[in-house]
Amino acid sequence: MSTTTNYSRRKFLKTSGIMTGGLLISFMVPSGAKRLYNPEDKSQIFTPNAYLQIGANNNIKIILAHVEMGQGIWTTLPMLIAEELDCDWNKIQVEHSPAGAPYNHTAYGMQITGGSSTTWSEFDRYRNAGATARAQLVQAAAQKFGVAAGDCRTENGYVIAGGNKATYGELADAAGKLAAPATVKLKDPKEWKYIGKPMKRLDAKNKILGKAVFGMDVQFEGMLTAVVAHAPVFGATVKSFDDSKTKNIKGVKQVVKVPNGVAVLADHFWAAKQGRDALNIVWDMGPNAKMSSALQLQEYRRLATTKGSSAAKKGDAEASIAGSPTKINVEYVLPYLAHAPMEPLNVTVKPGKDSCEIWTGTQMPGLEQGTAANILGLKPEQVKVNTVFLGGGFGRRATPSADFVSEAVHIAKASGKFVKMVWTREDDIRGGYYRPAYLHKVQIGVDGKGMPAGWNHTIVGQSIMAGTMMEGMIQNGIDGTSVEGIVDSPYMAEIKNQNIELHSPKLGVPVLWWRSVGHTHTAFVMETLVDRLATNAGKDPVAYRRELLKNHPRHLAALNLAVEKSGWDNALPAGRYRGVAVHESFGSYVAQVAEISIDKSKLKVHRVTCAIDCGLAVNPAGVKAQMEGCIIFGLTAVLYGEITLENGQVKQSNFHNYKMARMNETPLTEVYIVESNEKMGGAGEPGVPPVAPAIINAIFAATGKRITRLPLKPTDLLKA
Amino acid sequence: MIQLSVNRKEFNVDASPDMPLLWVLRDMLGFTGTKFGCGMAQCGACTVHLDGEAVRSCVTTMERAAGKEVTTIEGLSPDFTHPLQQAWIGEDVLQCGYCQSGQIMSAAVLLRENPDPSDEDIDAAMSGNICRCGTYQRIKKAIHTAAKLQKGGSVK
Numbered sequence: 001m002s003t004t005t006n007y008s009r010r011k012f013l014k015t016s017g018i019m020t021g022g023l024l025i026s027f028m029v030p031s032g033a034k035r036l037y038n039p040e041d042k043s044q045i046f047t048p049n050a051y052l053q054i055g056a057n058n059n060i061k062i063i064l065a066h067v068e069m070g071q072g073i074w075t076t077l078p079m080l081i082a083e084e085l086d087c088d089w090n091k092i093q094v095e096h097s098p099a100g101a102p103y104n105h106t107a108y109g110m111q112i113t114g115g116s117s118t119t120w121s122e123f124d125r126y127r128n129a130g131a132t133a134r135a136q137l138v139q140a141a142a143q144k145f146g147v148a149a150g151d152c153r154t155e156n157g158y159v160i161a162g163g164n165k166a167t168y169g170e171l172a173d174a175a176g177k178l179a180a181p182a183t184v185k186l187k188d189p190k191e192w193k194y195i196g197k198p199m200k201r202l203d204a205k206n207k208i209l210g211k212a213v214f215g216m217d218v219q220f221e222g223m224l225t226a227v228v229a230h231a232p233v234f235g236a237t238v239k240s241f242d243d244s245k246t247k248n249i250k251g252v253k254q255v256v257k258v259p260n261g262v263a264v265l266a267d268h269f270w271a272a273k274q275g276r277d278a279l280n281i282v283w284d285m286g287p288n289a290k291m292s293s294a295l296q297l298q299e300y301r302r303l304a305t306t307k308g309s310s311a312a313k314k315g316d317a318e319a320s321i322a323g324s325p326t327k328i329n330v331e332y333v334l335p336y337l338a339h340a341p342m343e344p345l346n347v348t349v350k351p352g353k354d355s356c357e358i359w360t361g362t363q364m365p366g367l368e369q370g371t372a373a374n375i376l377g378l379k380p381e382q383v384k385v386n387t388v389f390l391g392g393g394f395g396r397r398a399t400p401s402a403d404f405v406s407e408a409v410h411i412a413k414a415s416g417k418f419v420k421m422v423w424t425r426e427d428d429i430r431g432g433y434y435r436p437a438y439l440h441k442v443q444i445g446v447d448g449k450g451m452p453a454g455w456n457h458t459i460v461g462q463s464i465m466a467g468t469m470m471e472g473m474i475q476n477g478i479d480g481t482s483v484e485g486i487v488d489s490p491y492m493a494e495i496k497n498q499n500i501e502l503h504s505p506k507l508g509v510p511v512l513w514w515r516s517v518g519h520t521h522t523a524f525v526m527e528t529l530v531d532r533l534a535t536n537a538g539k540d541p542v543a544y545r546r547e548l549l550k551n552h553p554r555h556l557a558a559l560n561l562a563v564e565k566s567g568w569d570n571a572l573p574a575g576r577y578r579g580v581a582v583h584e585s586f587g588s589y590v591a592q593v594a595e596i597s598i599d600k601s602k603l604k605v606h607r608v609t610c611a612i613d614c615g616l617a618v619n620p621a622g623v624k625a626q627m628e629g630c631i632i633f634g635l636t637a638v639l640y641g642e643i644t645l646e647n648g649q650v651k652q653s654n655f656h657n658y659k660m661a662r663m664n665e666t667p668l669t670e671v672y673i674v675e676s677n678e679k680m681g682g683a684g685e686p687g688v689p690p691v692a693p694a695i696i697n698a699i700f701a702a703t704g705k706r707i708t709r710l711p712l713k714p715t716d717l718l719k720a
Numbered sequence: 721m722i723q724l725s726v727n728r729k730e731f732n733v734d735a736s737p738d739m740p741l742l743w744v745l746r747d748m749l750g751f752t753g754t755k756f757g758c759g760m761a762q763c764g765a766c767t768v769h770l771d772g773e774a775v776r777s778c779v780t781t782m783e784r785a786a787g788k789e790v791t792t793i794e795g796l797s798p799d800f801t802h803p804l805q806q807a808w809i810g811e812d813v814l815q816c817g818y819c820q821s822g823q824i825m826s827a828a829v830l831l832r833e834n835p836d837p838s839d840e841d842i843d844a845a846m847s848g849n850i851c852r853c854g855t856y857q858r859i860k861k862a863i864h865t866a867a868k869l870q871k872g873g874s875v876k
Contacts, residue, residue, distance in 0.1 A: 070816030070853045200812045207817030208808050209800065210753015210793030214818055217752035225747065250736065268747035269756070270739050342757050342765060342818040342852045391755070391818030392852050425758045621812055625858075629815055632854025655762035655850060664843035666856040 046172035048133040048180060050102035051126060052081055058157060058169035060085070061093045065103035065122065066113040067363060068096070069341075069390035069397065070629070071684040072622035073118045074203040077126050079194040079619060084130030084187060087168060088157035089194075094202055096387035099369040099380075111366035114398050114513070116586035116682020119618050123680065131184040133175070140174035141166050198621035203389070214389045215361040218348045218420060224253055224265040226411050226421045227272040229279050231261055233648035234432055234508040235286040238262060245278040255279070256414035263411045269422055288508035289648040293437070296645070297333060299505070300439040300460040304331075308458055308501035309477030312487045315497035317445075320454025324445030326536060330529065331441050333709045334521045336434035336643035337514055338658060343391020344428045347408035348420040351376070356383045356412070360405060361390030363398035371402035372409045394633070395513035399433055400468035403510070429658050430650040434643055435514030436462040436482075438521045442529060445497075450537025451548075454497040459483060461521075462511045463504040478502055481513065485522030485585065485689065490552040491530060509645070515633055516685040519585040523689030524696070524710070527581035531697040532706055541580055541697065542568055554613045555582050557674045558591040561611035565672050566593035575599075576606065579697030581690035587681025588614040589674075592631070594667070594694040598702050601714040605635060605667040605695055613674035614681040624671040627687040631669050634691025636661040642711050722786050726751065727795025737783035741775075742766045744782045745792060753793035753821045757850070764849030767822040768792050774829040776848075793821035796828060803869035804828055807862040815853035823849045827863050836867055 046054040053061040062081050068074040078092050097103040103111050106121045134154055141159035142149040144166060152161040157168050189195070206212040231237065241262050243255040251271025256263050264275035321327060348359040349372075356376055362368050365385045373380045390397055397404075408421035423431065438461035445454035463479035465471055473480065482502055492498060514520060534544035542563050549555045559582045572578065575597045582591035595607040610627045617623045640659035644651050652658040696707050704720035721732045726749060733744055740759075745751040745768070754777055757765030761776040768777045769791035770784070796802055804824050807813075814820045823846070830837055830845040837845070842860050851859070 068816075070814075072815070200809065201814065203817065204809055204812070204814055205800065207814050207820055208805050208824065209798070210751075210821045212817060213752070214755075216756060217746075219747075219750065219752065268743055270735075270743040270747070340852060342755070342763070342816065342850065344756065389818075390816060392816045394852075422756075425760075425763075625812065625815060625855075628857055629854035632856065633852075654760055655758050656760065660763075660850045660852060661854070661856075662848075662850060663846040663856045663860065666854075666860070669857055 046133070046176040048136055048175070049129045050097070051129040052085070052133055054133065054168050054172045056169045056172055058088070058091050058167050059093055060087045060091050060168070061095060063095050063097045065097050065111070066118040067361070067365070067387050067390055068203060069113070069361070069363070069393035071118070071626060072201060072619065073113070075199055075201050076119055076619045076622055077122055078202060079199055080122065080126035081130035083192060083194045084127045085134050086154040086156065091157060092202065099365040099385040104366070111364060112398065113363045113393070114395065116588070116684040116686060120587065120680035120682065123618070127186050128184060131186055132180050135181045135184050136175040136178050137168055137171045139178050140171040144171065144174065195618050196616065196620065199619050200621065212389050214343050214391045215346045215348070215359060216343055216391065216422065218359040218388060220418065223348065223418045223420055224267065225269045225272045226263045226265045226419050227269065227276040227424065228258070228260060228407065228411070228421065228427070229262045229264070229276050229281055230427055230431065231283060233283070233285050233288050234510065235288050236283045237286060239282040239284045241282065242280040245280070246275040249275045249278060254415050254417065256411060258407065258410040258414055260407050260410070263415070263421070265411070265415055265417055265419055272422075273424065285648065291508065291648045292646050293335070293644040296437065296507070297439070303460045303503045303505060304439055304441040304458045306503070308503040310500070311478050311483045311502050312492070312498060312500040317454045317456045317497045317499035320497035321443050321445030321456060324453055325448055326446040328444040328446065328532065328536070329442070330532070330708055332439065332525050334438045334524070335641065335710065336437045336509065337520070337637060337641045338429050338434055338643055339394040339396035339514055340428060340658060340660070341390070341392025341394055341396055344425055345396070345404045345423040346421060347405050349408045349412035350418045351412040351416065354378065354382055356409070357386065358383065358405065358409070359386045359388055361388055361393070361397055362405065363390070363393050364402070367400070368402050368405040371406055375406060375409045376413060394515040395517070396433060399512060400470055403433065425655065426653045429643070429652050429654060432510035433512035434509065435520055436464065436511040440521070440525045442525070444529065444533070446533065446536060450533065450539065452491070452495050452533060455492070455495050455499070457486060457498070457500045458503070459486070459501070460503040460505065462507055462509070464511050464513055464517070466504060466506065477504070479504060481518045483522070484518040485583065486526060489526050490555055490584070491526065491548050494548055494551070515630070516585055516688040519583060519689040520637070523581065523583040523585070524692045527583060527690065527693030528696055528706065528708070531579070531693070531700065545580070545582065554589040554676070554678060555584060557676070558582055558589040558611045558613045561672050561674055562591035562593050562609050565611065565670060566595070566609035568593060577698045577701035579694045579699070579701055581693035581697065583689040585686045585689050587679060588612055588683065588686040589681070590627070590686045590690050592690040592694040594691070594698045596695060596698040596702065598699070598717045601717045603639070603699065603712060603717055605665070607668045607670070608691070608694070609670050610687065611672045611674060612683070612686065613676045613678065614683055614686070615676050615678045616680050617673050620673055623673060623683045626683040627671040628669045630685065630687025631691050632661050632666065634688045635665065635667070635695070638692050638695050638710060638712060639665065640711050722782055724782065724785055724790060725788070726790045727792060728789070733782065735782065738781045740778050741768070741780045741782050741785045741790070742777035745777060745790070751792045751794055755818055755821055757819065762850070763819070763822070764826060765819045765822040767825040767849065769825060769829065772829070772832070774826050793825060796825065802828070803866035804831065804862070806869055807866035810865055811858045811862040813855050813858040813862050815855055819849060819851045823851065823859055827859070827866070831863065831866055831870060835870060837863060
């Protein structure tokens, strides 16, 4: 056949045009930001700032200081620029920025996408970037037309003055020669065309066509793929290894020892994985070989009876509880959770003599750059980080230890090869960096009116920040991410006697932020406790919350909207039950009502009604999508999420035993956005915390049982 | 050498016959639209068509694909006119997008065999595909929309 080509290896870049298309090639052309402030540049590209370029062809290239991992920032940040620039939305192209100071987070001082912070933290910077460019284009047009700048107006990529009209592309070269104005006036919100309007995703088409390039899809001719044999126990090290079987596998090119294990480099993933599986490694199991979840729980229970670091103290909780007519004692147990993004972790590294180039999906490109430079003995500016699409992040691609980039750079360093390291799903599930396991021990004294008078709360769980570059954020023994959602709870603000303590045991299992971080467990604890208090007081869970939240209007607004839309006051069909929860995280206030049924010890969540007050919703379509996704993320944790250890080893390994919620378990989800001019909050995470307590409170309504451990077990669903 | 036909193009591949089709497609032929998610037919990210049937390419040997027509996401409808592609845009379905190639390839078979699927039909056909971002509700809606587009033949 004339079209037949022989493929013995990866030759497609040379031999085929149709299969790789322009996207791969685009890695090789200078990226836009490389041209920043380059006086030699003759390309007639107007680069008013680090976030924006306008070409003579009228294309508007927007450079993102934040990364796209599903949360929709590929669309929201361009909306901010387009709003002020007044450009043609269809001419917008989007690109991730390189690592570099202009792209540092406006609030956090380092380059990071996290904490549901992108939209509010870029709201001014990206609008200003657009407005500055517009002012220069108007100035250039005024000179060209021989009119005053004030007589020019802009519309959809044109500057217009009377009968004169020029495209931004025609003006780009001249505008680039003008000094940027020191200050610009931003549009009045009444004139907004994009902000506050639902906009569809700009990354959709390429992702639907299979053309979008995720880290996993980065390929170059001559590049090898590495699969790593990781330690079976956290902290174990390689004593010795035999790779004779590995080296007999066709396609295997090299085997190298790296700090985390042994890496097999091959022509393609399959050969590398077969080679990895054929290794015979003797491990020094180290200090964690006996670790088990059962022993850990025992130890956490013991710790909870001892004095911890004080996270908050007011009045005399102990005395108040002792003197209260009703006392509530509860223990909560919550497991380690893996992020399990759909795209397993991967990094491509091209080592050079005095340079290194990296391709990966990371939430912290600057940190990866610095870490790679350290390992290789280079200066950070000698390391180029190309951020590609992230196939999910949820916090896993923001490790302060730069774990996956470090591993890949070590492989490249040890082998001297241009290599893509690919983790298997098993590497991912067993690789640590989990949401920490937690134990909460709570005693509440309830007064004669059914309101909490004294609250004694001990939390036990590993610190996420301890031992990382963020250790300095731990104050007086308190890692804020362990106690957020409790110490700042609106309920706590109303309780006169309280004592909140924290134990942060150091264990060999690496832990990390997991979509909504501390709120993943604290909202569950607080919102199920408040539900219990409502029942104890003989009150409706919504009415009771309204009473406690009377001084917290944003909580109330979200609660009231979700309750109204859910039809809370209407009777349900037989066998259906409701539960509610409301929680603030990342500056946004989210309430959810879950509607469930239980059939033969199987839970079905039929419907979740969600309301969010995030202040101004720049892209309401994106906010709604995030809430929907958060609800499924939270549902998975309720139904299945659990990492357990036995003899130091993680028992789960892949999606058959670390299960995910699927299509047939998906509730009908409705999302409503509170009309709000309050301070802007985030959207990527705040939808997660209320899910578990809303569902668990609904299960109480159905069974009379208070569940204090996740994930659910079939016996949890039997009637009390 | 094994001869494979992928998206109506012929390739002679020199690799072990038991090599999973997924890695032949991705690492040897450059069809990176087909994704690796689990390697054990649990997540559906690697779904492709073998003579029009949806298979998990991570557990399908290259040998099994020989002599059959392999269709990947790149070959489903490169001109972007497939009703599912239009519906995916219309319902603003995806988030990170990594699983969506597999979702669309699974949905395409469903829609061909059942032009008017119910919610239950969609649950049954699509529950083998995991989306960690949680876009299931929109996928379901988009499949209904695509069914309508397919019937009416009017694709914007």
